[in-house]
């Protein structure tokens with residue numbers, strides 16, 4: 001159904017078919033296959049949301065823009081289409097901006113559409129309602145930013161935003177729509193003609209044959225080759241090509257957190273459980289959609305076994321990624337599917353012998369030793385629960401339900417879940433990503449349920465949950481199959497810190513014995529409090545079977561947990577002792 005408005009043009013005394021900014025925005029989004037919008041209603045976009053809904057676009061209204069933005073961002077990751085977040089001006093826009101910046105950092109395609117105040121007043125700084133130069137503020141925090149001033153340009157504006165979000169390296173895009181634009185009227189036929197359907201928004205980028213030959217030559221020279229799969233590889237949806245390349249080459253691989261499950265973590269070539277050894281001792285590393293940022297120790301130092309030098313081959317769609325931290329001896333610029341396919345085609349021609357068996361055996365025995373060590377911790381069944389005993393229950397849940405989506409954030413809750421919970425399918429693990437940001441939980445959970453229709457298990461530290469916790473109301477309102485498990489140890493890292501002066505609670509502790517499950521009950525969802533791994537497993541199974549919104553408060557020993565999980569070394573500590 002067309003969103004053309006039937007209005008009467010009194011000046012022409014004849015009835016003319018007209019459209020306006022509202023309808024043109026909706027038509028432009030629909031023309032480009034946008035089916036869902038995440039947002040928070042308010043001035044000046046309240047009617048836009050209502051009208052989108054009336055026109056068949058699903059509009060998911062949140063309680064805070066940051067969560068709506070995170071939902072849009074992860075929708076982009078899961079679907080390769082830009083996730084749309086709709087916010088009001090100034091404060092709403094700023095609330096959404098954190099998610100936009102995070103999406104850009106993580107290379108998730110997303111468009112933040114914000115209403116804004118009148119240009120004439122903003123530019124003269126005359127104090128309009130929610131006055132702010134949003135375009136200027138958004139620009140440095142996203143991949144591209146556009147403002148549309150005339151209804152006739154809405155089609156082009158939306159098209160530019162879509163193409164910018166998904167082409168090349170994906171990222172966040174800001175689209176500024178001033179309030180006045182929505183009520184601008186134009187001839188409906190001319191309006192329809194002004195719309196643009198984006199053709200081939202993310203075209204394949206084929207790598208140069210010479211880059212493939214160079215990379216294969218380097219790989220052939222390797223004695224201890226390794227593949228690192230990043231979330232870019234998961235985003236690419238080239239799952240079968242990547243699996244074939246790994247298996248044909250016989251090269252062990254380490255998945256980054258959100259690449260877990262691209263091949264099952266139980267795959268014989270997975271070296272995830274021998275991560276340190278694999279990174280330290282490898283001599284040639286093929287990075288597929290993984291950047292040499294802090295999560296990979298910038299490609300240097302002890303992690304990479306310096307002084308021995310590692311040779312890096314890197315596949316990335318962004319040429320400037322190459323040599324960003326260390327020399328890349330064989331850069332392959334292109335989209336991941338095309339690049340890995342070209343490497344796979346080249347393997348046969350390169351008379352590939354497979355990875356040397358002494359290397360694969362070394363990793364295998366290290367992996368087996370680590371798995372055995374972990375099995376001891378998982379089997380402890382301690383009371384009160386520690387992280388491992390609680391996670392062992394959730395590990396079984398995902399093993400039994402491999403198509404469920406795992407959302408995960410926290411410090412210890414994140415770090416330990418990453419190792420303990422094996423993933424079996426691509427794009428099933430969604431977490432804090434490149435920034436290690438807290439607050440993605442409920443936004444990711446909502447979008448994962450909506451975009452995939454699969455059950456979602458959100459494993460949350462009690463602190464992490466607090467950043468988006470109000471969205472349990474959203475989860476109940478839309479009746480989503482989301483089961484939230486809160487690892488409640490009464491604080492950030494742990495719940496035992498104190499104020500040395502005795503005046504206040506310690507800076508990292510929360511109300512002891514909080515019952516987060518009661519929050520869920522307040523909105524009609526199911527709330528459960530559990531104290532043992534068996535109770536936890538039963539409660540999660542019941543939630544997954546029923547599909548009812550559920551929050552399980554899992555009581556964890558307040559003394560369990562360590563500072564900053566396993567990235568505590570990044571936390572500066574004062575060396576100055578204060579004299580009394």
Ligand SMILES: CC(C)(COP(=O)(O)OP(=O)(O)OC[C@H]1O[C@@H](n2cnc3c(N)ncnc32)[C@H](O)[C@@H]1OP(=O)(O)O)[C@@H](O)C(=O)NCCC(=O)NCCSC(=O)C(=O)O
Pocket residue numbers: 257272273274275276277294295296370371372374410411412414415418419420432433435436437438564565566567
């Ligand atoms: C930087 C990292 C990529 C690297 O961590 P590492 O500790 O080196 O690796 P992993 O966590 O993958 O693995 C830890 C160890 O477990 C082993 N391992 C992994 N999987 C398994 C299984 N299945 N079985 C047995 N052992 C396993 C792995 O080989 C390592 O052992 P060895 O091989 O023997 O070493 C990761 O820590 C990470 O993604 N961190 C992000 C953290 C984050 O963003 N936190 C939020 C911050 S906010 C916050 O908390 C704050 O502000 O404070």
